[in-house]
Amino acid sequence: MADFFSTYGFLLVSMLLGAMLGLSLYLPLMAGQLSLASPGFYALGGYTAAILSTKVFQMSGSLFPLPLLVVEMLVAGVVCGILGLMVGIPALRLRGIYLAIATIAFVEVLRVLSLNLEITGGAVGIFGIPQPFQTPIEYLWIVLPLLLLSAWFVYRLERIRVGRAFTAIREDELAADAMGINPTYHKVLAFTLGAILAGVVGAVSAHFLNTWNARQGTFDASIIYLTFVLIGGSRTWAGPVLGGVAFTALPEVLRAIADTSGLPLWLGQFLRDGRLIIFGLLIVAGTIFFPQGLVTPALLRRKRQPFSK
Amino acid sequence: MNLTLFFQQFLNGLSIGSVYAIFALGYTLVFSILGIINFAHGAIFTLGAYFTYALMGGAFGLNGLLANASLPVQLPFALALILGSTLAGLIGVVIERIAFRPLRRRGADPLLTVVSSLGVAVVIVNLIQYLVGAEIYTFPASTYGNLPAAINFGTAAQPIPVRSVQVVIFGVSVVILTLLTYGINATKYGKAMRAVAEDATTASLLGINVDRFIVLTFFVSSFLGGLAGTLVGSSVSIAGPYFGIVFGLKGLAVIVLGGLGSIPGAVLGGLVIGLVEAFVPSDYSAYKDAVAFGLLFIMLLVRPQGLLGRSALQKV
DSSP states (O other), rough: OOOHHHHHHHHHHHHHHHHHHHHHHHHHTTTTTTOOOHHHHHHHHHHHHHHHHIIIIIOOOSSOOOHHHHHHHHHHHHHHHHHHHHHHHHHTTHHHHHHHHHHHHHHHHHHHHHHHHHHTTTTTOOOOOOSSSGGGGGGGHHHHHHHHHHHHHHHHHTTEEEEEEEHHHHHHHHHHHTOOOOHHHHHHHHHHHHHHHHHHHHEEEHHSOOOBGGGGGHHHEEEEHHHHHHHSSSSSSSHHHHHHHHHHHHHHHHHHHHHHHHSOHHHHHHHHHHHHHHHHHHHHHHHHHOTHHHHHHHHHHHHGGGHHH | OOHHHHHHHHHHHHHHHHHHHHHHHHHHHHHHHHHOOOOOOOHHHHHHHHHHHHHOOOOOSSSSSTOOOOOOOOEEEEEEEHHHHHHHHHHHHHIHHHHHHHHHHHOOOHOOOOHHHHHHHHHHHHHHHHHHOOOOOOOOGGTTTTTEEEOOOOOOSSOOEEEHHHHHHHHHHHHHHHHHHHHHHSHEEEEEHHHHHHHHHHHHHTTTTHHHHHHHHHHHHHHHHHHHHHHHHHHHHHHOOOHHHHHHHHHHHHHHHHHHTOHHHHHHHHHHHHHHHHHEEEEEEGGGGHHHHHHHHHHHHHHHTSSOOOOOOOOO
């Protein structure tokens, strides 16, 4: 078991981080807003933590103190929340594809800025970010509670007034408006919540990955997170969590399949080097055959029926 | 900035702007008919450049599956350009069949179609990488025949040299734009295409085969994308499989700036962004890529329907 954890520790933590990034994209989607801004806030949160830990909190010990990590997560959340508000209030007047394009532009502007500013380390980025733990697997102490907390938060959100308002806006914004729901307020709220979550995850990831550079917040990353949500399921909190976990693990699974003996040489090579091709094919097939994603609300409901009698 | 530099930058801006225009027209054509943005367009752009490179007899590098392979033919640039773009157009038709039509048949949410086109883009980009590696490919120096490296637009005393590649690009773009404008406005096919864009159901009642025109639109759109890819690739180089993605995002800035679904808007938006980028001071050239997106962001906030777009009526 210890062997398993030391081999797959990095992957396990990455899977949970992926699940939270899925949730951060799912939050605006709850209110029907396709926003691809998560990688931008993720990158910003990471830079916040990286700059704080390498420049502000000069420390002498070998391990980075945990309370400071929590402080960084809070700061990253606040910074991303404020920026989310500033971007969200004007951008959320836009609908559908316009909002998606605006958020793509936002991510690109942030990326170019981080490539050129001195404080973010330019193209090289920031490296040597101090580690709070000895081994990657110990990051579970931070990541697992964070995931449980955010999943529980979204689960509860789906069942209270605000969450129902999100759903109403997703189904029909005009009708929701007529019912007395303030669409702008709720859309900005959903967007900002997603931004905060992405920022906090970024802060943890910066420590976890040890280096942070402009490649963290790219258009490619947006597509990958979107895949988590849409293939996992975009109608319930479990979808993005499952999608994030499964799709982060997919490259490793494909590599494992490629290593099984008895496979033709070309197939093994394809599974190893062409895994992003498979990724893309899964996106296309998923949207065509599972338009609601793999985890649908109906699926979750059916499981609960015996208890409701 | 002196006058010489001004003219030079102006002509450079026009040249790159005209490529933006034909590339963005590809987005616009599909958007005006289906109301969705084909995110695979940037990948088609890359594909077109690689097709033309291969048709000109260019060899591929060491890292892909097709290491050191090259086609037995060595077509002249003009022919390779047309053939390569046609191949890109045919790929566009295949994409429509696989990733767009099944969703359209079911009347799926437009956002799902966006995602499936993103999936296609991921497949194409990585397939290119798998097959020919991630190296930078440069078109042979003799691509443009015996043209001099630069053409002087000023007088002998006060030269205003502009790279002839830029002039060729501008020329090709103008020809294509003229042909396309004529085709859409003055031919029966163009008329039918516009009818489908206006209202697909009514068009089909009037005896227009809607599916066939959607296929035609995808062909023309991808042809333009491939053509733009080749032009940019031949003027600089093909910077690996991802080179179309950034260009594809910039194309989005162009169409939103001009107005989604507006053909003159796409041309205007392309020229505006090309010119603005050309006049970014050289000290800030690292921020050049952010200019288009900054412009896009501001435009979305000030006038979301774009320069020449119609603001959509909200239907209840």
